Amino acid sequence: MASFDTTHIISLLVPLLPLAGFFGYFLYGDKLSESKVGTLASGWVILSFLLSLVLFGQIPVDGAIQVNYFNWMQAGSFTVPFAFQIDQLSVIMMMLVTGVGSLIHIYSIGYMHGDNGFSRFFAYLNLFIFFMLLLVMANNYVLMFAGWEGVGLCSYLLIGFWYKNPEYSAAANKAFIVNRIGDLFMLYGLYMIFKHFGTFVYSDINGMAQSVFNADTAIIGIITLLLFAGATGKSAQIPLHTWLPDAMAGPTPVSALIHAATMVTAGIYLIIRSNVLFALAPLTNEIIVIIGLATTLVAGMIALKQNDIKKVLAYSTVSQLGLMFFALGVGAYAAAFFHLLTHAFFKALLFLGAGSVIHGMHGEQDIRKMGGLSGKMKYTHITFLIAVIAIIALPPLSGFFSKDYILASVFGKSPVLWFFGALSGLLTAFYMMRLYLLVFKGKSRMPEADAAKIHESPSVMLMPLYVLAGLSALGGFMNIPSIFGGSQWLENFLKPVVSLSELHIDHGTEWILMGISTVLVLGIVFWTYNMYVKKNDVPESDAVLATMPFANFLNRKFYFDEFYDAVFSQPLLKFSTFIQKWIETSIVDKVTDSFGMLSFFLSGQVRKLQNGHISFYLFAMVLGILGILTIFILL
Amino acid sequence: MGVLLTLLIPFISAILILLAGKNTSQKLAVMSTAASVVVTGILTAMYFKDGAVIAGVDWPWVSSMGIRFHLEADGVSLLLLLISNVVALISIYVSLGDNYKNVHQYYALILMMQAFMNGVFVAQDLILYYIFWELVLIPAYFLLLGWGRHDKIRSVTLKFFLYTFLGSLLMLVGIIWLGSYNGTPDFSLNAIYGLSLTTNTQIAVFAAFMIAYAIKTPFFPFHSWMADTYTAAPAPVTILFSGVMSKMALYSIFRFVLPVVPDAIATYGPFVMQLAAFSVLYASLMALAQKDIKRMFAYVSMAHVGLIVAALMINNIEGVHGALMFMAVHAIVTSGLFFTAQILFRMKGTHDIYSFGGIRQYMPVFAGLYMVVLFASIGLPLTNGFIGEFMILTALLKANTLAMVLASISIVIGAVYMLLTYRKVMLGQDNTSGNFSDLQHNDKFLFLSIAFVIIFMGIYSTWITQLCDNTVLNIFQP
Amino acid sequence: MNETLITPDLVMAVPLEHYIAVSAILFSIGIIGVLMRRNLIVMFLSIELMLNSVNLLAVAFSIYHNDSNAQAFVFFIMVVAAAEIAVGLAMLVMIYRNIRTIDIDALKQLKW
Known part of the structure; x- marks a missing residue:
């Protein structure tokens, strides 16, 4: 073990401080006042953020800091170190997690005000930050998997935070179990990695990848497919996407932090982290492209017909994540990561804005009952608008740069793929504008009495909105493409981790593509404005919706849930009861018991000899003696 | 002496x-x-x-x-x-x-x-x-x-x-x-x-x-x-x-079979391994079908020990270490599970899952500790359950893919039955009446200790491997 | 053991075969008695007869083989037989007091 220097201590403190916050909850419990608990919990994360900044400054230009603590598991040739790797990729993720995390902690002080589980909520959030940091800081797959499952645990805890509601706890179970299915495949991937590489450490594996690949081309393909299957679970890609919309049962800050900004991007992080392996597996990349594209389009279409403000955002998240995978599949790792960052900013902002609306409307989430809120919630409205412009990719906000980067990279691969990517962008524009206009513009659709009670959120909730709005607006400047004379700082910074991204197209074509998509998005903006503000259309009520086949199909989310329930959940339960009834009790138990029964039967037969007549016994005895004597004499 | x-x-x-x-x-x-x-x-x-x-x-x-x-x-x-x-x-x-x-x-x-x-x-x-x-x-x-x-x-x-x-x-x-x-x-x-x-x-x-x-x-x-x-x-x-x-x-x-009859294990070990792995799957399915929480935990225990047998049959250093680790893990986790069942039993005099509900709000400490044991049982990382399971399954893939797949499906099924049960028993509204004072004195101390050991072993596990290392090496490198 | 036995001539006067024949007859009578009769007392008598036939045989062989061990055994057998009769008759009395008969077929309680 290397000697403990300051880097060791700092990088250990980064995840441990939030963990301290979690354990602190057991010490002070509900004894402290809300403001103290909130300040304390946020303080840990902010400290952690500052330490991440320190580490950011310490990263060598083309390398990584490896900090080794102890062996987590060890047996023979099998070793799993408890060690961190802090490189360009992980340090940005650390700053993202702790930075957005701190903002959402602060926001939650206002949002969770008066809740019974106030301090428990912050304990869970702190625990989540710890696991997320573990995930991004680990230097090997197993420790990363620890964080990976840990964030799943926190997601479970926070979705089911209001545990008295059975639907919420069902959603929590669903999230954990669906994630577990992905995790199972990921575990298979890890076992395979150990079988063929003999180690779990990223840097060792990256060094050996080429030679293992040369030995057997199928192996890398299988490993990467399994890892990707794990990623589909965590990042809510088809076919494992169904948990994320249900996960909106959790408090809104949770949706912002876990189900938009950080945890769901873990799958993208995993693939970028393993880009050396994925680069060697062309077939896997094809599959990722297909899955990513399918997810982004399907989720985009579903989002068109959702009427719950958080469900729209949830499907939007699924769709955006699909877009990122789409980019990963074509090898545009830096572009995907760039979009991950900008998406974290504006989607967190959207959720927090939505939270502010829900808070202001005292729990109402149906956009059909909102409308015209722009006057009543001025600051929420402005920040929400910034986020909307960012996500529909209008220049010069951050979403424009990142989405354009993805589309440009995709075009270099194939114009057909570009078309689908752009289509996804149009869907995004439509449902986001629909959401925005129905909530903030048009006429108020709620009863007068309710309308009077609507209030702007307190400043502790607005402050994080301002910061995130600033990041959403300016985040794109991290990676201004060369077409605008930028230096592509992010991509260059990531060079040591992500080596290949050579899909650039010439500037002329890029201008044309940008122009096309921007014009189309603007067209959609006007169309939706015309529809929802000028004509004052309101989405159909559920009863009307049921008469419209396609719309209903979208509203019911392509019937994924019903399908899974009928094909997997119910049969599994039925199958287990079947086994219990027909194998366990009817065969296994019966066979065992039949041995006992057999001996009872035989002894019953033998028992008939013992009829209790002494004279019979005597007779039998004499007969026996005679018999024995005869045998002796004859022999 | x-x-x-x-x-x-x-x-x-x-x-x-x-x-x-x-x-x-x-x-x-x-x-x-x-x-x-x-x-x-x-x-x-x-x-x-x-x-x-x-x-x-x-x-x-x-x-x-x-x-x-x-x-x-x-x-x-x-x-x-x-x-x-x-x-x-x-x-x-x-x-x-x-x-x-x-x-x-x-x-x-x-x-x-x-x-x-x-x-x-x-x-x-x-x-x-x-x-x-x-x-x-x-x-x-x-x-x-x-x-x-x-x-x-x-x-x-x-x-x-x-x-x-x-x-x-x-x-x-x-x-x-x-x-x-x-x-x-x-x-x-x-x-x-x-x-x-x-x-x-x-x-x-x-x-x-x-x-x-x-x-x-x-x-x-x-x-x-x-x-x-x-x-x-x-x-x-x-x-x-x-x-x-x-x-x-x-x-x-470990002591009397592995070192004594190596040839027999080479021939029939894989069969026993697959049988034990199948036993893991079977027991998990059975656990899913139970309505009695103690009986369910019994099948959970059976699933875990099946995994250990499969690991022993790998008959190499990694597999045996995994098995020994999981023995220690299983001892603690299963104690925690049956203790949980007993605490529930003391409340209502029954083990029937469906007669409980909403206990979480009255007994937060118990709810939290039950959750630690539950997640250890389904092998969440940083609990000891993960360590054993991961070591075993890694070794098992190298030895026998079929056995690994059979044994690992319980990772998902385990989550299903454990979480469904937890939801039925602990969460939701209160639909029960009974004696609902939270854990006290001895019980609290004991359950806290179990939870502590679960997490401690989940983070620092190598001492168990070190403890067994010489013996294991003696068997495989005489 | 090796010292020569002082053998009465009277005993040696009868050939060994006769002793064997007599004791075989006695033993058979005893067996038949035990098997055929239902009265416990008669059965006891028959058992004694069998014992004594064995005793007779043992003594005869002892003399013809010039080995005194068998005679010692015979004394043992006689002592044990006496004790056995004492216990047996006592049981018999108890049985009679309980079930008012000493017919062997009335005793079926051995079967549970």
């Missing part, structure tokens, strides 16, 4: 408790088990310090038949002693929360069982080992018969006794065969290790031993005594059964 102490302390305390009567038995039992844990801890510390086998006693016993009273503890024995004594302590602590009839007899029998189980783990002579092995059955039988809770407790007890006894007899045949293989009878472990057996003999011995261990462990299809016995026995006894008694069989596979 230290090794002998681990037998004598519980044995003598058992007699003292019987003599002293009902009033002091709880105190004596706690003191005795605590002393056992301390003694075992000291022995372990000595082992870590010197790295030498802890010599016990080696007295001639039945010289004409080559039987010696030989006790000794190496690393693996020490691990099992730790498991046995810690679980016995847990068991006694769980017992404190309930009122048992004839309380002095009850505690005396538990301590007897502990003493004999310790004997199994340190005996260096196969006949001595066999005697301890069977002696364990006697207190187990009376504990089940006298304090069990079942409509047909007699037939449950009889089934348990006869079934496990039948298996043991096969093992006795195997032992006598091994001991007299060279003409002059010698049952000492070293002599057995020194034998060079023909392949056919190995297969016969392997079959005789493995059937005994398959029943005791138990794994599919030899498990039909298990669910009833585990459900009927009082919770502390169930903890002993699943925490330690099943380990007797697993330990014996």
Whole structure:
């Protein structure tokens, strides 16, 4: 073990401080006042953020800091170190997690005000930050998997935070179990990695990848497919996407932090982290492209017909994540990561804005009952608008740069793929504008009495909105493409981790593509404005919706849930009861018991000899003696 | 002498408790088990310090038949002693929360069982080992018969006794065969290790031993005594059964099967491995179908031990280390699970999952601790459950892909049944009435300790591997 | 053991075969008695007859083989037989007091 220097201590403190916050909850419990608990919990994360900044400054230009603590598991040739790797990729993720995390902690002080589980909520959030940091800081797959499952645990805890509601706890179970299915495949991937590489450490594996690949081309393909299957679970890609919309049962800050900004991007992080392996597996990349594209389009279409403000955002998240995978599949790792960052900013902002609306409307989430809120919630409205412009990719906000980067990279691969990517962008524009206009513009659709009670959120909730709005607006400047004379700082910074991204197209074509998509998005903006503000259309009520086949199909989310329930959940339960009834009790138990029964039967037969007549016994005895004597004499 | 102490302390305390009567038995039992844990801890510390086998006693016993009273503890024995004594302590602590009839007899029998189980783990002579092995059955039988809770407790007890006894007899045949293989009878472990057996003999011995261990462990299809016995026995006894008694069989596979019949394992090991792996899947499905929470936990335990058997059959260093690790893990986790079932039982006098609901709001501490145990049971990282499971499955993939796949599906199914149960029992609105005060004093202390050990082992696990390393290396690199 | 036995000539006057024949007849009578009769007392008598036939044989062989061990055994047998009769008759009395008969077929309680 290397000697403990300051880097060791700092990088250990980064995840441990939030963990301290979690354990602190057991010490002070509900004894402290809300403001103290909130300040304390946020303080840990902010400290952690500052330490991440320190580490950011310490990263060598083309390398990584490896900090080794102890062996987590060890047996023979099998070793799993408890060690961190802090490189360009992980340090940005650390700053993202702790930075957005701190903002959402602060926001939650206002949002969770008066809740019974106030301090428990912050304990869970702190625990989540710890696991997320573990995930991004680990230097090997197993420790990363620890964080990976840990964030799943926190997601479970926070979705089911209001545990008295059975639907919420069902959603929590669903999230954990669906994630577990992905995790199972990921575990298979890890076992395979150990079988063929003999180690779990990223840097060792990256060094050996080429030679293992040369030995057997199928192996890398299988490993990467399994890892990707794990990623589909965590990042809510088809076919494992169904948990994320249900996960909106959790408090809104949770949706912002876990189900938009950080945890769901873990799958993208995993693939970028393993880009050396994925680069060697062309077939896997094809599959990722297909899955990513399918997810982004399907989720985009579903989002068109959702009427719950958080469900729209949830499907939007699924769709955006699909877009990122789409980019990963074509090898545009830096572009995907760039979009991950900008998406974290504006989607967190959207959720927090939505939270502010829900808070202001005292729990109402149906956009059909909102409308015209722009006057009543001025600051929420402005920040929400910034986020909307960012996500529909209008220049010069951050979403424009990142989405354009993805589309440009995709075009270099194939114009057909570009078309689908752009289509996804149009869907995004439509449902986001629909959401925005129905909530903030048009006429108020709620009863007068309710309308009077609507209030702007307190400043502790607005402050994080301002910061995130600033990041959403300016985040794109991290990676201004060369077409605008930028230096592509992010991509260059990531060079040591992500080596290949050579899909650039010439500037002329890029201008044309940008122009096309921007014009189309603007067209959609006007169309939706015309529809929802000028004509004052309101989405159909559920009863009307049921008469419209396609719309209903979208509203019911392509019937994924019903399908899974009928094909997997119910049969599994039925199958287990079947086994219990027909194998366990009817065969296994019966066979065992039949041995006992057999001996009872035989002894019953033998028992008939013992009829209790002494004279019979005597007779039998004499007969026996005679018999024995005869045998002796004859022999 | 230290090794002998681990037998004598519980044995003598058992007699003292019987003599002293009902009033002091709880105190004596706690003191005795605590002393056992301390003694075992000291022995372990000595082992870590010197790295030498802890010599016990080696007295001639039945010289004409080559039987010696030989006790000794190496690393693996020490691990099992730790498991046995810690679980016995847990068991006694769980017992404190309930009122048992004839309380002095009850505690005396538990301590007897502990003493004999310790004997199994340190005996260096196969006949001595066999005697301890069977002696364990006697207190187990009376504990089940006298304090069990079942409509047909007699037939449950009889089934348990006869079934496990039948298996043991096969093992006795195997032992006598091994001991007299060279003409002059010698049952000492070293002599057995020194034998060079023909392949056919190995297969016969392997079959005789493995059937005994398959029943005791138990794994599919030899498990039909298990669910009833585990459900009927009082919770502390169930903890002993699943925490330690099943380990007797697993330990014996490690000690008497792997080194003695390598050829047979090379031929039939994969079959047993796949059977055990199938047993994991089967038990998980069974757990999913249960409506009685204790019965469900019984099947959970069966799933876990099946995984250990599969790992042992890999017969290499990584697999065996994984198995030993998971033995320690399973002992703690299963104690926690059955303790949970017992706490629920104390509330409403039933184990029926559907008669609970909404307990979370009244008992936050219990809810949190139950959750720690639950997640350890389904192998969440940073709990000890993950360590064992991960080590085993990694090794299993290298050895046998089919077995790995069969065994690993329970990762998902486990999450399903555990979370569904937790939701039904703990979450939701209150639809129950009963005694809902949160954990107090002993219970709280015990449950907190279990949770602490679960997380501690989940983060710092290598000490177990180090403890066993020399013994394991001796087997694989003689 | 090796010292020569002082053998009465009277005993040696009868050939060994005759002793064997007599004791065989006695023994058979005893067996038949035990098997055929239902009265416990008669059965006891028959058993005694069998015992004594064996005693006779033992004594005869003892003399013809010049080995005194058998004679010692005979004394043992006589003593044990006496004790057995004492216990047996006592049981018989008890049986009679309980079930008012000494017919052997009335005793079926041996079967549970």
